[in-house]
Amino acid sequence: MKPGSEAASRPPSYPRALLVALGIAMVVIAIASVTLPFGSGPAALLLDHQPYSVFPYPLTIQNLTYLILAAGLADLYVRWQVARREQAFLRAKFLPEDATSVLQLHELGAIRRKVTDLYDGDHGFLPYLIDITIIQLQTSRSVDQAVAILTNSLELMSHRVDMRYQMVRYTAWLIPTIGFIGTIIGIAVALEFINPQKIDLAKVTGGLSVSFYTTLVALLVSVILVFIQHIVQKQEEIALNEAGQYCLKNLINRIYIPHKEDAAS
Template identity: 40%
Template sequence: MSVPRLTGEGRATALLVSVGAGVAVVFALHAALPPEFAQMIVGPPANFPFTIHAAEWLAFFVGLGELFVRLRSAGSELAELDRNYLPHDRQVALQIGKNLEDYYRRVRESETADVRFLPRLIQRIIRQYHGSRSIDQAHSLLNSSLELFMHEIDLRYSMLRYTAWVIPSLGFIGTVVGIAGALRKAGAIDPTQMADNILGRLTTDLGVAFDTTMLALALSMVLVFLMHLVQGREEAALNRIAQYCTDNLIIRFYKD
């Protein structure tokens, strides 16, 4: 089917756009901020743009791109509810051999039949009921399918969780590298130089080192917060889908 291919292309496009946006923001911050603030946010000018700060920004924007994909996916799942797969008239009963097969065929012929949660769930429940003639078994299948779908949603956030872990890790790496560089400079300084000179040079290097951790923690806090919001939206969409199937499918099964 075409939908999985388009979904993959959309994710690749989001990745490219997010990386491009990250690069643009890094250069914009470097150009717009005063030197002392630019050093804190995007790294020392001598090493720009190849700084730990820039790597943190790029990872952050990659995470934002993935969040955008997940947000669009949640919207697409909710949009399935407007396709009218099932009757909304409370007086309509679903019976094998009368109208149930027609509704199954309508769902099966949808372009999202094997992609989105709602058509997948409707097909499973109808097949189960058609084979067992048991409403209880159909309801049990609904519950077990919801657990699997919830796990499927959670798996989709594995890369985002990794990105949220990578950002502070980059910050700590930057701090370690900065401290190591400051210690190397301290060992190379002539002991006959003024102590104030030595202290000033070391504190500047150490300040840059700790800036990477500060920036990383701030970016990861924002990313994790947004991740929880978007994941909550996906889970809420799944809950609405479950309610839709209960109200318009399970309780409408009718046996002669």
């Protein structure tokens, strides 16, 4: 395999993934609206498609929740593709991986040329770490300084990876918040139907069902989103840690820098 060929493609853009995810979500909502009978238990729970809904269908809390979930899943899909690309770099064999090879300074230039174009400001953990470590080795001829720059770079990149999930974390917070808003609206509407002289129990219970269903659906959707976020973020963090270990094992530990007296002799 040519180094970096498996990971040469760029990760998908979030706007495109978002449009696709929203389109799929709207199609699923439309199919569910047709297949689930109006006023049935599943339609009331999942879609708020019932006679006692306080929202004009399809502009319900449940459907809004699904669209927000789609936006969060689109972001996670992009992050998952990035994690796969980062893991592919680890299989590209940029550095010697056998038990006997030793690298010398004059060999590092060719290695650096292989990885220079494979990273940008956001993606390419391993190519970036190899490049910055080689630059430090070539300029300082110090393994200690190379280890220091590698360690500092790993810390900064780890913080950057964590920051990329801020929007997903906000989305996971937003979904149950919207569900609670639906709960408050549903309870308020149900209270309006309470007339001491003549209580319409059907309307009261219908309004309460709206309030409870919105919260239940929002909490379940939030749990799903947080679970997927945990899986995807773990994969990206593992890729970063393995990139650092790869550089330590196959670059730092293999480099041979002669002492001044050896070079003079």
